Amino acid sequence: xxxxxxxxxxxxxxxxxxxxxxxxxxxxxxxxxxxxxxxxxxxxxxxxxxxxxxxxxxxxxxxxxxxxxxxxxxxxxxxxxxxxxxxxxxxxxxxxxxxxxxxxxxxxxxxxxxxxxxxxxxxxxxxxxxxxxxxxxxxxxxxxxxxxxxxxxxxxxxxxxxxxxxxxxxxxxxxxxxxxxxxxxxxxxxxxxxxxxxxxxxxxxxxxxxxxxxxxxxxxxxxxxxxxxxxxxxxxxxxxxxxxxxxxxxxxxxxxxxxxxxxxxxxxxxxxxxxxxxxxxxxxxxxxxxxxxxxxxxxxxxxxxxxxxxxxxxxxxxxxxxxxxxxxxxxxxxxxxxxxxxxxxxxxxxxxxxxxxxxxxxxxxxxxxxxxxxxxxxxxxxxxxxxxxxxxxx
Ligand SMILES: [Zn+2]
Numbered sequence: 001x002x003x004x005x006x007x008x009x010x011x012x013x014x015x016x017x018x019x020x021x022x023x024x025x026x027x028x029x030x031x032x033x034x035x036x037x038x039x040x041x042x043x044x045x046x047x048x049x050x051x052x053x054x055x056x057x058x059x060x061x062x063x064x065x066x067x068x069x070x071x072x073x074x075x076x077x078x079x080x081x082x083x084x085x086x087x088x089x090x091x092x093x094x095x096x097x098x099x100x101x102x103x104x105x106x107x108x109x110x111x112x113x114x115x116x117x118x119x120x121x122x123x124x125x126x127x128x129x130x131x132x133x134x135x136x137x138x139x140x141x142x143x144x145x146x147x148x149x150x151x152x153x154x155x156x157x158x159x160x161x162x163x164x165x166x167x168x169x170x171x172x173x174x175x176x177x178x179x180x181x182x183x184x185x186x187x188x189x190x191x192x193x194x195x196x197x198x199x200x201x202x203x204x205x206x207x208x209x210x211x212x213x214x215x216x217x218x219x220x221x222x223x224x225x226x227x228x229x230x231x232x233x234x235x236x237x238x239x240x241x242x243x244x245x246x247x248x249x250x251x252x253x254x255x256x257x258x259x260x261x262x263x264x265x266x267x268x269x270x271x272x273x274x275x276x277x278x279x280x281x282x283x284x285x286x287x288x289x290x291x292x293x294x295x296x297x298x299x300x301x302x303x304x305x306x307x308x309x310x311x312x313x314x315x316x317x318x319x320x321x322x323x324x325x326x327x328x329x330x331x332x333x334x335x336x337x338x339x340x341x342x343x344x345x346x347x348x349x350x351x352x353x354x355x356x357x358x359x360x361x362x363x364x365x366x367x368x369x370x371x372x373x374x375x376x377x378x379x380x381x382x383x384x385x386x387x388x389x390x391x392x393x394x
Pocket of ligand 1: 284
């Protein structure tokens with residue numbers, strides 16, 4: 001190969017390496033000199049973090065609870081967000097902090113179904129199970145209990161609405177794979193607003209049932225296009241925006257923070273208050289893909305949804321905001337950053353979940369209840385206590 005051709009190939013490789021804001025670095029690490037890859041990423045989607053004031057009355061009555069779950073979001077994922085966003089995130093204003101342990105009934109390493117059921121229903125169950133205990137008995141969720149106590153309820157996600165975490169708040173089935181069964185649980189009086197993907201589980205079903213007319217009979221306004229969302233300002237809303245999961249960020253646009261604000265806007269019209277679960281579903285998928293670009297973008301987008309919730313809570317004064325995860329994914333560690341440039345370097349140690357305990361951040365009246373170290377099931381108990389709901393008779 002002549003010299004000019006060689007030069008051309010080398011410069012092309014260099015360009016490829018430095019384009020797309022991502023760069024990889026190889027390190028020899030540990031006593032066995034194992035090669036690990038550091039991924040350095042600079043996000044073009046930083047956001048300004050407006051100041052959020054501490055609430056004036058920390059002992060005010062808690063009328064609303066907003067639970068935001070970063071799926072797969074460990075402490076390193078949160079810090080990747082800080083490092084990529086000028087050392088600032090809205091999460092910093094939820095400054096009552098704790099940690100929760102994620103093991104399930106049958107595994108030290110949980111999946112999203114068991115962890116979701118622990119957070120939503122306060123019960124340790126087996127991996128893969130949704131809204132049932134390890135003997136298959138139905139356990140009621142905080143969303144269902146809130147509805148029975150006259151509150152409005154909602155779920156906002158970036159995955160199919162029938163996926164493990166949202167399903168744990170609404171459905172009851174032995175396996176997270178039963179998405180057709182899970183969809184049927186959304187045709188319910190106990191949920192008022194749901195926004196996400198998963199249209200096929202309602203309208204393209206193996207049993208040829210079409211659940212869309214059934215949703216409408218239940219009073220849901222059904223929308224299937226993002227641009228239709230703003231036309232709905234009250235009542236019941238079923239927004240099924242994709243046949244399956246939503247795209248990753250930035251392809252899907254600002255649908256997560258916008259849907260969070262939309263759901264709050266609709267649910268806050270209920271004078272008895274509301275419960276809302278918002279999930280940054282794809283932080284987990286970025287960890288499974290060991291893709292640091294994907295991870296940082298999903299983390300920043302999730303933080304913008306946190307911002308929407310905190311801005312409402314700051315004005316409202318009767319809203320408790322809880323931010324946590326169901327587990328960590330990727331065994332991520334953060335190794336370097338240049339805050340001025342916005343570049344950050346992360347390394348993944350696995351493409352699976354890890355068992356490490358995950359952070360809890362809380363803001364608003366009753367937030368101090370979430371400090372300390374405890375099991376994931378305690379999040380449910382603490383929400384019950386915050387709402388002053390009577391303990392459920394087991
Ligand atoms: Zn996962």
